[in-house]
Amino acid sequence: MKPYVISIAAVSGGGKTTVTNHLLGKLNNSKAFYFxxxxxxxxxxxxxxxxxxxxxxxxxxxxxxxxxI
Structure with missing residues (x-):
């Protein structure tokens, strides 16, 4: 089974970390990489x-x- 990669982009203060943290809480076995x-x-x-x-x-x-990765 191949992993899925979700990329999140926005301006500074655009909510990237908030969205990432929400997804981490909802998706089993997920990881976050911060560029x-x-x-x-x-x-x-x-x-x-x-x-x-x-x-x-x-x-x-x-x-x-x-x-x-």
Whole structure:
């Protein structure tokens, strides 16, 4: 059985942590990963520029996050 991944994005103060905590309480065997807790190298430095260029996720080196999944 493959796991499901739910990604939550919003502006600062947009309720991401509140929604995440609610889901953790409702979904059995769930885990939360917070993007800010990882050090990503070789990734876009300017997030706004990255979004304006179509937000290609392949530009991110997600190795620091993937090793914990």
């Amino acid at each position: 800010d807790e990882y050090d990503f190298k070789d990734c876009p430095e300017d997030i706004c520029d990255w979004v304006s260029r179509s937000a290609n996720y392949n530009e991110w080196n997600l190795a620091p996050l993937i090793k914990y």
